[in-house]
Amino acid sequence: METFNIIYPSPVLAPYIRYYWLLKVDTISEISETSIPVGCINLIFHRGSRMFSETSKELQPQSFIGGLSTEFTELTSTGNVDMIVVVFQPFGARAFFALPMSEFFNSCISVNDIGDISLKELANQIQDNTDSLSSIALIEKHFIKQLHSFDDHNYKRIVTAIEAVNNQPLININSLSDMTCLSNKQFTRIFTEYVGAKPKEFTRIIRFQRALYILQTNPQISLTQLAFECGYYDQPHLIKEFKTFSGCTPTEFMANCPPYSDYFSTL
Structure with missing residues (x-):
């Protein structure tokens, strides 16, 4: 049970x-x-x-x-x-x-x-x-x-950056640092301290979760279109990242279980 x-x-x-x-x-x-x-x-x-x-x-x-x-x-x-x-x-x-x-x-x-x-x-x-x-x-x-003891000096900056990553698949690190009024070096250091990974690593994970969510809501989408909507360079890039994060290709993943994004489904 x-x-x-x-x-x-x-x-x-x-x-x-x-x-x-x-x-x-x-x-x-x-x-x-x-x-x-x-x-x-x-x-x-x-x-x-x-x-x-x-x-x-x-x-x-x-x-x-x-x-x-x-x-x-x-x-x-x-x-x-x-x-x-x-x-x-x-x-x-x-x-x-x-x-x-x-x-x-x-x-x-x-x-x-x-x-x-x-x-x-x-x-x-x-x-x-x-x-x-x-x-x-x-x-x-x-x-x-x-x-009660939390110092949230940079909290709003990180919230702003995460919201941008969630809403803009093609956003880059320069844009994130600009919107938080920090240099790239400062932004990367603070982001990594708060989130637990560098901005580039985090955006890779969220791109993968976005692909899962689109497959979840539109399972008939082509891999070429999926790659475009999620910000991958091309279909081979999508497949490579999928294998890195899940151990299988998008097609293999969907054959094994219904795709589900724990990240975007609960926003």
């Missing part, structure tokens, strides 16, 4: 957290899935068995921060699955953690290794709490408290 739910954050946290998702799978059979880059940092709490990464050949930590990724990961279950996942806004995680978000790039860092005592205590509370709604309440209480 499998249950999957999405819960949206309270209004005070909505600018920083997109949603929480909860997954429970009660089965003795092994399940597998491919995790693809989404463009958002996650905080994952395993209350059941941990997932095994076939890519890195190791178990995921019990509770960890999953940084922005430019790689797909093959995961398999090792028992009953019971997960709570906090999905941050692309620029939101920086409000709650003292470290630059680039420290988590292409990595899964255990809560125990971050040096945040209050987050470690939260992870222990979640581990011992079998009620999902009260667990979400604990998470919200923790992050609302963290907000």
Whole structure:
């Protein structure tokens, strides 16, 4: 039996957290899935068995921060699955953690290794709490408290840049730095600190997510037209990026599962 739910954050946290998702799978059979880059940092709490990464050949930590990724990961279950996942806004995680978000790039860092005592205590509370709604309440209480110490000096700049990336497939880094009134070097440094990847890497992920969303809403579109609408140079460029981020071509992807963009479907 499998249950999957999405819960949206309270209004005070909505600018920083997109949603929480909860997954429970009660089965003795092994399940597998491919995790693809989404463009958002996650905080994952395993209350059941941990997932095994076939890519890195190791178990995921019990509770960890999953940084922005430019790689797909093959995961398999090792028992009953019971997960709570906090999905941050692309620029939101920086409000709650003292470290630059680039420290988590292409990595899964255990809560125990971050040096945040209050987050470690939260992870222990979640581990011992079998009620999902009260667990979400604990998470919200923790992050609302963290907000009081957040210095948002550059926050609006990054929000402006992300909105431009979302709305303009062909936007370039020079335009992003200009609209935030920063030099290219300053913009890249601040963007990477907040988002967890350099602007070029982030725009690649969002271009891929845009392609998924268009395939989701218009599955009959040609690959040539899809490449044009998403800002790829040409069809071979689209196919190459698709294979990098998902492990297969667009045609193979659609043959295996219905395309779905976690990024654009929940904007």
